[in-house]
Amino acid sequence: MMIDKNVDYYNRNADSFFEGSINADMSVVRARFLSYVPAGGRILDAGCGSGRDSKVFMEAGYDVVSFDASEEMCKRASEYIGREVKNMRFEEMSFANEFDGIWACASLLHVAFEKLPEIVKKLHEALRTNGAVYASFKYGEGTKIRGDRVFSDFTEESVIPLFENAGFKIVSNVVGTDSRPGREDEKWVNVICVKL
Secondary structure, eight states: OOOOHHHHHHHHTHHHHHHHHTTOOOHHHHHHHHTTSOTTOEEEEETOTTSHHHHHHHHTTOEEEEEESOHHHHHHHHHHHTSOOEEOOGGGOOOOSOEEEEEETTOGGGSOGGGHHHHHHHHHHHEEEEEEEEEEEEBSSEEEEETTEEEEEBOTTTHHHHHHTTTEEEEEEEEEEOOSTTOTTOEEEEEEEEEO
16 A cells, blocks of 8 residues: 555654644634534534644534544544544545534645545535535645645635535635744635535
8 A cells, every 4th residue: 555645744743743733723714614513513523633623613512523544643633632533534434414514624635636526525425415514725726745745735716616516505715824823924725615
């Protein structure tokens, strides 16, 4: 099996990634996403990283399922949120009509460009009708290599067909800055879509 450079990166840098992302302030985007999710609804934190957002959702009374492709991130996130985080990849998802919301914060961006349409369809299948998905991508076009990691970049225009072709209606499509200290000049595309 080919070693995934991205997963390998997070396994090797789990501690520094955890420390660097755990305090990022995602409250504005989370509130926007949660306005489309019923109170106490079921949320899939897809590619949960440190578990930062899973913890906030759980504390707010949501029923949360979390997974991440990096075994080392799963260990740290499980410890942080106090429950098991599944070690799983987007490709392995087989949920059907199970969730009211899917939170894919800075995680889909590591799925290879050509695989994304099929993965976004899986997200669509995992949601109940009117369920919402949040996804964020680094701002740009196409496949980019940054250090040891590979990214699929989008702009606010190029991201539209990715979700519309999978049967979503885009309800929010905003370009924002990075919420981590010292990264304010990095631009992100933040998309919220609803399953029709």
